[in-house]
Amino acid sequence: MPPSFQSRQIPIAVLLAITIFSGVVHGYLDGRWASQDARIEQVDLLTQIPAEMGDWRLMNEKPLDDSAQKLLRCYGSTTRVYQNVNTGDNVTVAVLLGPRGPIAVHTPDVCYTSQGTKTHAPRSVRSFNTDQGKHRLWSIDFRQGGERSPSLSVLYGWSSGGDFSAADNPRFWLTEDLYKLQVAGPITGSATKPSEAFLKAFLPHLEKLIR
Incomplete structure (x- = not known):
């Protein structure tokens, strides 16, 4: 005897509730309902990053390109060459x-490998301590073209307003917004990579603007 409509109501209601709940969770994790207006002050602070820090001088600054902006949905960003x-x-x-x-x-590792570079070794964690914070960033080196040795060093991490962290799953942090920091520089054979030397000068200034 086929089940009655009434007997199907409970499974249908449960399925509907699960669908709605999963959609809400996905939207929350994706930041779908976050308001940009509430972040104006935070965005303005990014414009206050100094043009000179120790031995480093700003060469140029450019906005995030349209495709990256559409993908990341940034409230604000700055991309600079020092x-x-x-x-x-x-x-x-x-x-x-x-x-x-x-x-x-x-x-x-996703972005650069799509452009023809290859990771040289598994990523590792680098520590950068300042007077105000203890930052941990992922470090990964890339080989470009037919190179046998890496020539590009990239460091990156996330912050919810405090120290930067080399996190595995920052998407599940209990916060609506994230800062992401990424620095790329050449590998020159010197004792300290330029990207790491830059971060030592840069982080004390940046952390004052995001706390």
Whole structure:
């Protein structure tokens, strides 16, 4: 005897509730309902990053390109190139503020490998301690073209307003917004990579703007 409509109501209601709940959870994790207006002050602070820090000087600054902006849905961002006045080394730094979901899931190992580079070794954690904080960033080196040795160093991590962290799953942090910091620079064979030297000068300034 086929089940009656009434007997089907409970399974249908349960399925509907699960569907709605999963949609709400996904939307929350993706930052779908986050308001940009509430972040204006935070976004404005990113414009206050200094043009000169120790041996490093700002060479140029450019906005996030349209495709990246659409993908990450940033409230605000800055992408800059700094040069060391003593060595001539250039590094590129990006600071992004946006909804937790999109900001958390796009990592350099995905982005750079899609452009033809290859990771040289598994990522590791680098520590950068300042007077105000203890930052931990992922570090990963890349080989470009047919190189046998890595020539590009990238460091990155996330913050919800405090120290930057080399997190595995920042998408599940109990916060609506995330900052993402990413620095890329050459590997020159010197004892300290330019990207790491830059961060030592940069982080004390940045942490004052995001706390």
